[in-house]
Amino acid sequence: xxxSFISTLxxxxxxxxxxxxxxxxxxxxxGFMSGVGEVQPTxxxxxxxxxxxxxxxxxxxxxxxxxxxxxxxxxxxxTMFGSENIIKTxxxxxxxxxxxxxxxxxxxxxxxxxxxxxxxxRLPENANEVLVERATDLYxxxxxxxxxxxxxxxxxxxxxxxxGIVQNPLLMHRAEETSFINQDKNVSQVIYxxxxxxxxxxxxxxxxxxxxxxxxxxxxxxxxVEQAKQLxxxxxxxxxxxxxxxxxxxxxxxxxxxxxxxGMISIIFVVFxxxxxxxxxxxxxxRLLDEERNQIACQKTLGxxxxxxxxxxxxxxxxxxxxxxxxAFGVGQLLTKMIYGAMCAHYDMxxxxxxxxxxxxxxxxGIIMLATCxxxxxxxxxxxxxxxxxxxxxxxxxxxxxxxxxxxxxxxNRLSFRYKSTFRNVFLFKSRFFMTVVSIIGSSVLLLAxxxxxxxxxxxxxxxxxxxxxxxxxxxxAALSALVIYNITNINVSERNRxxxxxxxxxxxEKEVTGYIFREVYIMAFIGALLGLPLGYVFLDFVFELIxxxxxxxxxxxTWVLNPIITMFFTFLATLLLKNKxxxxxxxxxxxxxx
Amino acid sequence: xxxxxxxxxxxxxxxxxxxxxxxxxxxxxLENGEFVVILGPSGAGKTTLLNLLGGMDSAxxxxxxxxxxxxxxxxxxxxxxxxxxxxxxxxxxYNLMPNMTAKxxxxxxxxxxxxxxxxxxxxxxxxxxxxxxxxPAQLSGGExxxxxxxxxxxxxxxxxxxxxxxxxxxxxxxxxxxxxxYDTSKxxxxxxxxxxxxxxxKDMADRVxxxxxxxxxxxxxxxxxxxxxxxxx
Numbered sequence: 001x002x003x004s005f006i007s008t009l010x011x012x013x014x015x016x017x018x019x020x021x022x023x024x025x026x027x028x029x030x031g032f033m034s035g036v037g038e039v040q041p042t043x044x045x046x047x048x049x050x051x052x053x054x055x056x057x058x059x060x061x062x063x064x065x066x067x068x069x070x071x072x073x074x075x076x077x078x079t080m081f082g083s084e085n086i087i088k089t090x091x092x093x094x095x096x097x098x099x100x101x102x103x104x105x106x107x108x109x110x111x112x113x114x115x116x117x118x119x120x121x122r123l124p125e126n127a128n129e130v131l132v133e134r135a136t137d138l139y140x141x142x143x144x145x146x147x148x149x150x151x152x153x154x155x156x157x158x159x160x161x162x163x164g165i166v167q168n169p170l171l172m173h174r175a176e177e178t179s180f181i182n183q184d185k186n187v188s189q190v191i192y193x194x195x196x197x198x199x200x201x202x203x204x205x206x207x208x209x210x211x212x213x214x215x216x217x218x219x220x221x222x223x224x225v226e227q228a229k230q231l232x233x234x235x236x237x238x239x240x241x242x243x244x245x246x247x248x249x250x251x252x253x254x255x256x257x258x259x260x261x262x263g264m265i266s267i268i269f270v271v272f273x274x275x276x277x278x279x280x281x282x283x284x285x286x287r288l289l290d291e292e293r294n295q296i297a298c299q300k301t302l303g304x305x306x307x308x309x310x311x312x313x314x315x316x317x318x319x320x321x322x323x324x325x326x327x328a329f330g331v332g333q334l335l336t337k338m339i340y341g342a343m344c345a346h347y348d349m350x351x352x353x354x355x356x357x358x359x360x361x362x363x364x365x366g367i368i369m370l371a372t373c374x375x376x377x378x379x380x381x382x383x384x385x386x387x388x389x390x391x392x393x394x395x396x397x398x399x400x401x402x403x404x405x406x407x408x409x410x411x412x413n414r415l416s417f418r419y420k421s422t423f424r425n426v427f428l429f430k431s432r433f434f435m436t437v438v439s440i441i442g443s444s445v446l447l448l449a450x451x452x453x454x455x456x457x458x459x460x461x462x463x464x465x466x467x468x469x470x471x472x473x474x475x476x477x478a479a480l481s482a483l484v485i486y487n488i489t490n491i492n493v494s495e496r497n498r499x500x501x502x503x504x505x506x507x508x509x510e511k512e513v514t515g516y517i518f519r520e521v522y523i524m525a526f527i528g529a530l531l532g533l534p535l536g537y538v539f540l541d542f543v544f545e546l547i548x549x550x551x552x553x554x555x556x557x558x559t560w561v562l563n564p565i566i567t568m569f570f571t572f573l574a575t576l577l578l579k580n581k582x583x584x585x586x587x588x589x590x591x592x593x594x595x
Numbered sequence: 596x597x598x599x600x601x602x603x604x605x606x607x608x609x610x611x612x613x614x615x616x617x618x619x620x621x622x623x624x625l626e627n628g629e630f631v632v633i634l635g636p637s638g639a640g641k642t643t644l645l646n647l648l649g650g651m652d653s654a655x656x657x658x659x660x661x662x663x664x665x666x667x668x669x670x671x672x673x674x675x676x677x678x679x680x681x682x683x684x685x686x687x688x689y690n691l692m693p694n695m696t697a698k699x700x701x702x703x704x705x706x707x708x709x710x711x712x713x714x715x716x717x718x719x720x721x722x723x724x725x726x727x728x729x730x731p732a733q734l735s736g737g738e739x740x741x742x743x744x745x746x747x748x749x750x751x752x753x754x755x756x757x758x759x760x761x762x763x764x765x766x767x768x769x770x771x772x773x774x775x776x777y778d779t780s781k782x783x784x785x786x787x788x789x790x791x792x793x794x795x796x797k798d799m800a801d802r803v804x805x806x807x808x809x810x811x812x813x814x815x816x817x818x819x820x821x822x823x824x825x826x827x828x
Binding site: 393417418420421424425428498499501502503504505506507508509510512587588591 | 651652672677678680682684686688690692693694699702703704707732
């Protein structure tokens, strides 16, 4: 028991760099996946909450006649939806000094539908008191206590005192509200005047009985809305009424459709991140197991069972993914909050309350931990079940195999000796080459996609939310890319310990030794970075198509140049950081024994 | 002046457990073209001595002079240059590059030497003319050790250092390898130093250095070395 504890401890100590790298990769990956994945559920919850809290109306019926709805028409509407489910208002606009003011007249004290949120002050108590919509970039606003003159639709003016500043739940988008008396202008002030019963009723707001139907623009809700619209138009006539729904409410609906776009982007990227993470963690573990062949053989000859030996390595990856996954929780929460915050720049949304959605977090955490542990155990068992004699021999490529390039003498004979050996090392181990290049391609494709989304999103005025998500994708895929390349370089150095020592004994200088090892990393990174471009093109095309936003043509041409440069720069950084690891290798210790 | 001269060479290793004297006051002189055997039990300091001679480690005090060059005073970079041009190593476990053919393994060493010999002809000399394009995994242990010897010879170094070169080989193969090393010292006129714990090998050497507890026990010359084929153990 004690011996196995010590040997497990040694394993962790020996491969501490790899342990930390896996932890870091898992933090970045799960942090990204849960952080981005939870944005859509969080926004949908917010929209639902908004809808319920303010009892937002489902339909907005607007009379097309200047005299408003007739008594008969009102009675019809009341029959259709129930009198308790509607509010009758008189809404008009006046133009003064070129500025449009919109005035709503209805019973403000009842406040049953489209409840105004009182940000300051109180409700009016008489006809000379009014409420004013809060000041934004577009609305002028006013102060509590201000006396303003409110124009009558027929011409007269009355002085009113502002008793409160409010926020209309239907005006949650911070964008222009076009005037309906002058299509070229935007409304610059909104005033609410309390009237028990407006003389003219030209706007009627309707709520559906079933408040759960909405569910952030569900399909069933859309059906119900269409049905209700049809009913209204049939009963009242197309010439008399226009029926608008929340689907035409720019604020709420655009927020919802951005949330849906983010949701789609998240799913694509979550799947991609998940696959790359699994590949990277698994290839790290399988290469670690290969390096430990001698140790495994040793323990086998001592009589340890394959499962006991493999258990130690499985525990290693379990600890790494568990540690990374736990630390990723905070990263994910912070990320969701940040993206949510960025959306708030364009929407008046309630403050972010720590989301109680853990679906993505638990799912990605679970998958990564389970899959890497199982894969490590399976690979470990495959190795441990081999005969110790086989394990003691170094793992070499299939004997006599030549790399493809050697079959093209014109090319091969022109290469200097050093490059020949480099190319052979790069291409001879197919699975190692494949896993390395694919993980580099994967992370550079992600980075390219983030950059592409960013390029397109900055072109749109309203795409703040997509800019935010693109920036997050850029930061996280760059971090992933840097970690993946560092990890690969680190493994390469560690696997080549003995060869490095041999080169040192032969009198190779530090620069020559590091060059020998790093040349391979550079070649693989270069291949990955280049292949990342066409594959990134296909991936981006798919993403743009799916989210119905942006296009390859809208991207900057230099994004395609910058992307491989970033990959190569990360490779350069990794080699810079790992140079000392090579230089510090002890020639004697590495050469004097088999292990 | 002797080709290789050691004067009061000491090597001390410091660790948490305290200082450990691996070599104390080592003095001897060797001539070019000699086949020298360094004998001693495990832990006597043989490998430490070889590391100092090969420029893989530095002495704590004392002087090591090879052909006029004071190795004990070289800095890290100069030591690398020394290993590059003046030393050929042969290890117990061959230490070949697994992804390179026999010829490429030799080329790896000759590529960086000025007066290197032709890799293919050296490999032919050690009996591997037919195996130039084989990878280590396709060669037997004895053949791999021949590649490693060819790699050391092809550098055309001043000194050939062999650390238990037959330690991983069977009896007959081991003898063949020793024959090859002996011939190298004579045909190429090289100083060949073999470190071993096999007492029987002392009879084939021109000079024998026996070492115990980090100190030289005795150094003597064999007037009539016995060919390896006639030695049994």
